[in-house]
């Protein structure tokens with residue numbers, strides 16, 4: 001054996017022995033496990049969790065409702081709380097005990113995979129919670145214009161001919177373009193080089209996260225900095241954004257408070273937020289990259305899930321058309337108008353209840369010892385989450401939970417007191433598709449208006465169905481991510 005092989009052999013043996021000792025004396029041993037829990041054997045559970053997360057999470061939820069169970073990740077366990085009561089308890093624990101930010105850093109290793117500078121200054125989250133959400137009424141005409149143009153570009157229909165459209169890929173482009181119209185504005189939002197960088201960034205981040213998930217914890221700080229992707233994306237995007245950012249920074253300085261036609265987009269708000277720190281171009285560029293990472297694929301997945309339901313049951317086109325047409329006639333394509341589309345809102349919420357983008361949410365990392373009301377003790381360093389899909393299929397939370405009932409929530413909004421509770425954007429202990437609590441998705445208000453506008457345009461302008469009246473294709477589950485069947489074709493024709 002040469003020297004390199006000897007070192008490698010010693011390293012592998014050391015890693016196996018260490019992980020055996022760690023798992024043997026793990027303080028989480030008292031928490032029940034789904035899959036094998038013995039040291040080493042638990043790695044079979046890791047494989048099973050990657051292939052069958054849905055089954056394992058449902059099994060755990062059914063067995064331990066009102067308490068917790070754990071499932072294995074390669075580098076550690078993740079504790080899953082079960083039932084609406086436990087979800088509520090989880091979200092109430094303060095950030096200094098169960099931290100969203102620490103969990104997100106642990107799972108995403110964002111300083112290596114996404115944006116190193118944002119780790120200390122989450123300026124884009126501040127902007128999403130503040131300016132983006134506050135300005136929705138002014139932004140909607142731009143979003144609507146971009147959706148109309150992109151749909152016409154990508155779905156070309158003539159006469160009464162049906163065309164086959166790769167729905168997921170098309171929706172990635174539609175929401176990518178609509179979101180970037182608000183993130184950086186025209187003409188950059190239609191620049192093919194710009195779009196190529198921001199849209200491919202998601203895959204680079206996932207690649208980095210996946211590699212780091214199999215690297216032992218002590219080695220992550222050595223391996224992470226070797227990844228070229230986030231640096232490369234920042235560099236390439238800076239070439240396009242730097243001149244715009246510097247010009248806007250100059251205008252801000254020169255015109256001070258008197259800049260009448262100041263752009264109203266995320267880039268501008270990020271420039272202002274960054275100005276209070278160091279104004280660095282890199283920080284602003286990373287704010288744009290991270291916003292794209294957080295928004296495009298979650299949104300494309302959610303709208304495609306809904307589109308598949310519509311194509312599988314085109315009978316819902318008619319009632320939705322009636323609602324959308326009557327609202328548009330009275331309020332136009334405005335925030336007020338889209339807000340009044342209750343049946344459409346309910347359709348999106350129900351689709352997200354049954355599908356969603358991830359099987360877990362409300363993810364936290366323990367920074368201190370925490371004890372839940374059922375007596376479960378969570379030691380510092382542990383990852384904890386709620387089981388979103390299992391919560392959404394719980395009959396205690398939803399009558400006929402296995403049935404797609406698109407107007408379930410609009411019916412529930414009949415009572416004045418129930419109006420807000422059942423909106424697409426509202427989170428609760430039994431609806432956690434956007435998370436729940438202080439760190440619930442800050443982009444969900446933007447997402448809701450954008451996605452409802454996309455679906456409304458499709459409903460008004462096209463007939464849709466699956467070939468041969470086929471049923472909805474099954475979702476694909478790589479680990480905990482829930483993807484609407486990739487490559488499935490939805491048939492579109494001009495509305496007859």
Ligand code: HEM
Nearest residue numbers: 294295298299302361362363433434435436439441443447
């Ligand atoms: C339908 C589409 C979307 C879904 C299903 C979704 C879902 C989620 C979920 C589950 C979380 C974690 C919350 C938690 O664990 O408590 C989250 C966080 C986040 N989302 Fe979304 N999201 C969507 C769209 C968007 C959009 C459009 C944006 C940006 C405009 C966005 C930006 C973010 C950010 C920045 C975070 C991290 C929040 C923080 O650091 O406090 N999301 N999202």
